[in-house]
Amino acid sequence: MLEPSSYAFRNEDKSILTIDSIGWQMISSTEYSFRGEERPDCGHVIFQYTLSGQGFIEYENQVHDLPKETGFLVKVPSQHRYYYNGxxxxxEIIWLNLRGDEANxxxxxxxxxxxPILRQDSDxxxxxxxxxxxxxxxxxxxxxxxxxxxxxxxxxLLLVRTCREQSKEISVTSSTIIEKAKKFMREHYPSELTLDILSEHCGINKHHLCRLFQKAEQTSPLAYLRDRxxxxxxxLxxxxxxxxxxxxxxxxxDSPSYFxxxxxxxxxxxxKEYRMKILEFPYSAIYYE
Structure with missing residues (x-):
């Protein structure tokens, strides 16, 4: 069973992503204060997340609260300070300190x-x-x-996906609509689908659907359909x-020429050329996600 503890690893291999330290800690002293310009462990990146209680971080001349289920991402060195205010x-925090060129x-x-600030449910x-x-x-x-x-x-990779999704600022309702549209297109791609048919299925205006889809997927609904x-x-x-x-x-x-x-x-x-070039392209499938 896990309990509060921390671990550090030391090696000089910068060619790979390495863990410098990882931990789970309870902080009750105001001496807990770290400035990104003063730390000796340069070249590191830090993820820290609040399980309970609250801390603070100064970042780009702003002070951000760090309550439960809030975390932050910083590099060392950089201008920041995170601290406990008593x-x-x-x-109560967890942290992961990484180093290496890939980490940076x-x-x-x-x-x-x-x-820089992440808000994530504990699950x-x-x-x-x-x-x-x-x-x-x-x-x-x-x-x-x-x-x-x-x-x-x-x-x-989980972090990259999480930050991409957070940066889109897509609401739960919007995400549900987008997934409904994608599922409909995956299941009905052989049919004659139009934006009107798709938006009617999703229950929203087609222009609103296009805006949501572009923001969430960085492509249009019809381009997504064409990929499928x-x-x-x-x-085949x-x-x-x-x-x-x-x-x-x-x-x-619609037609052989358009295909x-x-x-x-x-x-x-x-x-025809693709079908003949089985040695160069032996794949049973190619995906455009």
């Missing part, structure tokens, strides 16, 4: 999304991923730097002997 309740690259990316994938990582170290006693690097990278049709067509070309003109029809393309035009845009060759 409230009645101790500040990913941190630059997620901070660039304007997400979110990101926080549950932290606990899995903590358990590997505290309970299973894993210390091999390559194994830890792989585990840390898995957590970092192409995925299906590529799979590679795994069946169905005539090419029939494949186009089965996958929702050929779109196929060339995606694959820089005709459907």
């Amino acid at each position: 409230q009645k309740e101790p500040w 690259r990913i941190w630059d990316y997620v901070i660039g999304l304007d997400v 979110s994938p990101l926080i549950q991923g932290f606990w899995r990582l903590m358990e590997k170290i505290a309970v299973e006693k894993i210390t091999d730097k390559y194994t830890l690097s792989a585990l840390a990278y898995e957590w970092m 049709r192409m995925e299906a067509a590529i799979a 070309l590679r795994t069946t002997d169905t005539p090419i003109h029939e494949i186009g029809r089965l996958c929702g393309f 050929g035009k779109i196929f060339r845009e995606y694959m820089s060759m005709t459907p």
Whole structure:
């Protein structure tokens, strides 16, 4: 069973993502205060998250509260200070300190999304991923730097996904609408689908649907639909002997010429050329997610 504890790892390998330290801690002293310009451990990146109580962080000339289920991302060195202010309740935190070129690259990316402050439920994938990582170290006693690097990278991918989603600021209702639209297109891509049909299925105005979809997916609904049709067509070309003109029809393309035009845009060759080039393109499927 996990309990408050912390672990540190020391090696000089900067070629891989490495864990410097990880921990779960109760803070009750106002001496807990760290300035990003003064720390000796330069080149590190830090994730810290509040389980209970409250702390504070000064970041870009603003003070942010760090109550329960709030965390932050910072680099060392940088201009910031996080601290405990001596409230009645101790500040209970978890943290992960990482280093290496890859850690800094990913941190630059997620901070660039304007997400220095994270608000995550305790049962979110990101926080549950932290606990899995903590358990590997505290309970299973894993210390091999390559194994830890792989585990840390898995957590970092959760972080990237979380920050991308937070930066979109998509509400729960909007996310439900988008998923409903995507599911409908995946299931009905062979049919003649229009924005009017799709928006009617989702129960919203088609212009609003397009705005939501663009913000959440960085593409349009019709482009998403075209991707699904192409995925299906590529799979049929590679795994069946169905005539090419029939494949186009089965996958929702209006005409053989239009199918050929779109196929060339995606694959820089005709459907016939793709079918013949099995050695160069042996894939049973190609996905455009």
